[in-house]
Amino acid sequence: MKLLPAILIAAATLFAAPVQVTVDWNKVTAQNKTTTTYQIVVNPPLRRGSAIHDRVYQEVQKLGADYVRYVPWLPYPKLGVAELEPPANGKTSWDFSLIDPMTIDFLEATKGHPVILNFSTIPQWMFKTDKPVPYPADPDQPVWNYTQGRELRDPSGKEVADYYSRLLSWYTKGGFEDELGKYHKSGHKYKIDYWEFLNEVDFEHNMSPEFYTRLYDTVVGSMKKVSTDTKFVALGLAIPGNNPSHFEYFLNPHNHKPGIPLDMISYHFYAIPKPDENMEIQQHTFFTQADGFITTVRYIETIRKRLSPSTRTTVNETGSISAEDLAQGEPGFVFKPIANAYWNLSGATYAYVYASLAAMGIDIVGQSQLVGYPTQFPSVSMVDWNTGAPNARFRVLELLKNEFGPGDKLVATSAGGALFGNPYLHAQGFVTRDGKKKILLVSKRDRDQEIQIPGASGAAMRAVDQTTQGGPARTEQLSGETVRVPGYAVAVVTLS
DSSP states (O other), rough: THHHHHHHHHHHHHHOOOOEEEEEEEEEEEEEOOEEEEEEOOOOOSSSTSSSSSHHHHHHHHOSSSSEEEETTTTHHHHHHHHHHOOOBOOOOOOOOOOHHHHHHHHHHHTSSSSEOOOOOGGGGEEEEESSOOOOOSSTOOOOOOOOOSSSSSSSSHHHHHHHHHHHHHHHTTTTEEETTEEEOOOOOOOOOEEEOSSSTOOOOOGOOHHHHHHHHHHHHHHHHHHTTTTEEEEEEEEGGOOOOHHHHTTOOSSTTTTTOOOEEEEEEEEOOOOOHEEEEHHHHHHHHHHHHHHHHHHHHHHHHHOOOOOEEEEEEEEEEEGGGGGGTTOOOOOOOOHHHHHHHHHHHHHHHHHHHHHTTTTTEESSOOOOBBBBBBGGGOOOOOOOOOOOHHHHHHHHHOOOOOOOEEEEEESSSSOOOOOTTEEEEEOOOOSSSEEEEEEEEOOOOOEEOOOTOOOOOEEEEETTTSSOOOOEEOSSSSSEEEEEEEOEEEEO
16 A cells, blocks of 8 residues: 555656657567458448439548448348248249349449448248238338347248348359249359358347357358358357357357358447437547457457367447437437537547457458438448548548558557556557558547657658548648647557
């Protein structure tokens, strides 16, 4: 206890002075394997003819990210389910007329880059329910109760496997033969690098680890016959920290049929504040929840390395969701405008998670999602849903993608001293593939911070902050070793 006064004095002095960032460029702590990317969730603003369609896909092409995840999802059955009714009276209901234009726009905009497709919604009629589940006639009308039932009407899973095999064949083999022997021609011959099987199975149909694993084996075994080069992503868990049994069971090769690949697993993280939290409080919530998720990843990595070390990992939904968005389906819901600072806070949270997961060797960290809008999780959007222009979340991803990537080296870095570290700033040094020395800075608070970086005089700094908002990262030539960064800034200082 005699040390306590000295510790308190040291802490007070530490947090009052400029934050000292120290980098040991010769001490490599990790090899960077991490790709930064994002997901595109299908919704009406991405349809041809919408006010933002062209601008959004221009930004997709310009960014040129690898492993973009494309997800036709449950709120829009007509935009994401290709066979909405079971075969009857000598006919099937296969229909790609609404699905194809959106999917082709995505595949064309990402051509030359590996992608991950996830048609995440199984046709509802393949599950046992008390009565048929209706869906809107209007393809643009969202519905939140389409995924009902927990038991397949075909317990073998073959019906689901045939559905997904035909989807893959439609996009890779030029067409398929349906259940009644009729050939449907698409003419598509795309390369699908990865296919993710289902999404958030801990929520959607509430699948047990055993049920999901059996179904995965049946579906993937069938799809592999269609496209031998396609690899597969599994699980897509919404709350990975609540579901360790999914990882323990799925990643155990003894629980799979011979020859079934365990190429990659996926799971998600969103910072979510309570309804009564204002922006002042949310800055604490976001980074505290991010720290909790980072701890969860360490545990998951221990399981993965023990059971299936060759399986890769994508954290393919990373972001934040406002408390208001969780009530968007409630009667009388009224959308409230989102503060500009929120986009920077969310972007800084993503940058912090990226740096932390890169240090652990996670393969892919994807921001969620390209387009959200009122009634469809507006707080997760990376663009302005009225104009299609990027917001600060998009610009942070753009900055990280352009500055860092697989092949870089992470080096020993401290911010604020070895005893405590500074809880308001995250710093990470990188030696890039071309030998440049760069420092990533992430401000965790909505206030200016002074940072001292030895040797930084004359260095270039690029930053996304509340002065740039949705504009491109600003560039600044540093005149000294002390730099001031605004609240929620994500900055990269290049020393050489």
